[in-house]
Amino acid sequence: MKRFLGIIALVLFAYACSSEDDNPTGGPDPTPSSFDRTALLENWADNIIVPGYVDFQSKVNALQTETTAFVTNSNDLTAIRAAWLDAYTTWQRVSMFENGPAETVGLRLNINIFPASVTTIEDNIASGSYDLGLSSNRAAKGFPTLDYLLHGIAADDTAILAIYNGAQGDDYKQYLQDIVADMQTLTTTVLNEWQGGFRDTFVNNDGASSTASVDRLVNDYIFYYERFLRAGKMGIPGGVFSGTVEPNTIEALYAGNLSKQFFLEGLDAVQDFFNGRAYNGNAQGESLSSYLDELNIIKDGADLSTIIDNQFNTARQAVQGLGSFEQELQNNPPTTFLNAYDEVQRIVPLLKVDTVSALSISIDFADADGD
Numbered sequence: 001m002k003r004f005l006g007i008i009a010l011v012l013f014a015y016a017c018s019s020e021d022d023n024p025t026g027g028p029d030p031t032p033s034s035f036d037r038t039a040l041l042e043n044w045a046d047n048i049i050v051p052g053y054v055d056f057q058s059k060v061n062a063l064q065t066e067t068t069a070f071v072t073n074s075n076d077l078t079a080i081r082a083a084w085l086d087a088y089t090t091w092q093r094v095s096m097f098e099n100g101p102a103e104t105v106g107l108r109l110n111i112n113i114f115p116a117s118v119t120t121i122e123d124n125i126a127s128g129s130y131d132l133g134l135s136s137n138r139a140a141k142g143f144p145t146l147d148y149l150l151h152g153i154a155a156d157d158t159a160i161l162a163i164y165n166g167a168q169g170d171d172y173k174q175y176l177q178d179i180v181a182d183m184q185t186l187t188t189t190v191l192n193e194w195q196g197g198f199r200d201t202f203v204n205n206d207g208a209s210s211t212a213s214v215d216r217l218v219n220d221y222i223f224y225y226e227r228f229l230r231a232g233k234m235g236i237p238g239g240v241f242s243g244t245v246e247p248n249t250i251e252a253l254y255a256g257n258l259s260k261q262f263f264l265e266g267l268d269a270v271q272d273f274f275n276g277r278a279y280n281g282n283a284q285g286e287s288l289s290s291y292l293d294e295l296n297i298i299k300d301g302a303d304l305s306t307i308i309d310n311q312f313n314t315a316r317q318a319v320q321g322l323g324s325f326e327q328e329l330q331n332n333p334p335t336t337f338l339n340a341y342d343e344v345q346r347i348v349p350l351l352k353v354d355t356v357s358a359l360s361i362s363i364d365f366a367d368a369d370g371d
Contacts, residue, residue, distance in 0.1 A: 035294045036286065037206040041213050043276055043285030045199050051279040052094040053191040059087035060180075060187050067180045071173045074164040077157055081150050081255075088143045088252070092265035096224040096273065099217050100202060101193035105186050108228070109138050114251050116144035118152075125168070125175045132182045141179050144253070149176055152254030208360065215361045218288070222351045223365050225270055230348065233263045234341045237325065238334055247329040259325040264316065267344075271312040288355065297358040304358065308350045311343070318343040 066083040070076075091112060098108050117139035124130040124140055132141050139145075149172065154160045164172055205213040231241070232251075237259075239245040252258035276287025289305040297304040318340035322328050328337035356363060 035291055037208070037214055038203060040276075040286040040291065041203045041206055043278075043287065044217065044273075045194070045202055047278040047281075047283070047285055048273060048276075049094075049097050050191075050194050050199065052090075052097070053187070053194060055279065056087070056090045056094050057187050057191050059083070059090045060184050063087045064180050064184050067177055070164075071177060074161060074169065074173070077150060077160065084143070084146050084150060085255075085258070088258075089262070089265055091143065092262050093269045093279070095228065095266065096221055096270060097217075098224065099220045100198050101190040103220075104193075105189055107186055107190055109135075110186055111142040111183055112144065112251075113138045113142065114144040114147075114232075115249055115253050116140065116148045118148060121145055121148060121175070125171050128171060128174075132178060141182055143183075144251075145179055146176070147252050147254045149179070150254075151256075210362055210364065214359075216364075218356065218359070218361050219364050221270070221273065222348075222356070222363070225351065226348050229263070229266045229270060230341075230344050233259065233266065234319075234325075234337075234344060237329055238337050238341055240338070240341060245329055245332065245334060247326065250325050250329070256326060257324045260319065260322060263325075264319060267312065267316055267319070271309070271316075274308065274312070288359075292355065292358055295358055297354075299354060304350070304354055308347065308355070311347050311350060315340075315343040315347060 063080075063083040063086075066080040070080040095108055095112065102108070120137065120140035124137070130137060130140075150160075153163055153172070163169060202213050205211075209215060235241060237246050237250045250259040251262050274287060275289045276285045278284070289309065292305040292308075293303060299307055322337060322340055325337070328334050331337070352363060355361075
């Protein structure tokens, strides 16, 4: 009898240990059946991603219209610059969605590699022979190249217009048109795919695996935040990784005083996505935040979703308190800028460690600068 009771005790102990090993945090099952991943994917697709691409395509189309008008009458930069700014601002809202069709065409790589390569741009224009589909031309196309062509090819507006109306003007105009046409083609391709069969493919792939839609998009989302928003827009210009301030690597280098605005637009987009907020609206659906709440994930005595949302707000407040990035980077060292960067950085482990652990999602990319 004693032996029998001993065996039962050992079995119960082994079961308890096994349960703890399966969920070392002691929290709830990370993927309970009660959370509707399909509803999450539907909200992402129908209320955030597709509406974002629709809006972005409309802004790119408007840019194409103003480009044609400028090429026809190259006497005023105001309208084409305004269209460029409008489209570039909207781009900050959809840049994170490098998933599916956007990944296939390399939308981000072909639209927003900055800083632009002035040498490649000028060589292309001078030769009149170039293939914008080549990876070697990625830094000679997209928004950063338009920034150079509309703001940076000469010292002031009078000199810029003189180039477009001068001996090589037709060559510059042609390149301007080709850059915008390339952006238009890429954007239309991505939107058409989402509005075609990919939306259903995305939503129906609602499982919990490394190839499922939730896992893949969460990885793309965190990758965007870490590499392109945090590092690309702030960390690299601030010299966080190189030890040397690099003001010439900021976004919208030639237009000036826009890099902070673009960063904040991107930060708003990332936070809105985390909270499942509809594109250009206040309605909220299923989200990473509601997923964490469903799992009742607690960190340091508070809901993890609240901690993350509050840190987004703290980071925003810190960046809003800065002058323009150009002004801040003139300081040596740019202490206030780097302090704001630190608040932006604090979100990385909250997403890349705490969130993915709670959702049982594996990170599928590596970094070299730590979390």
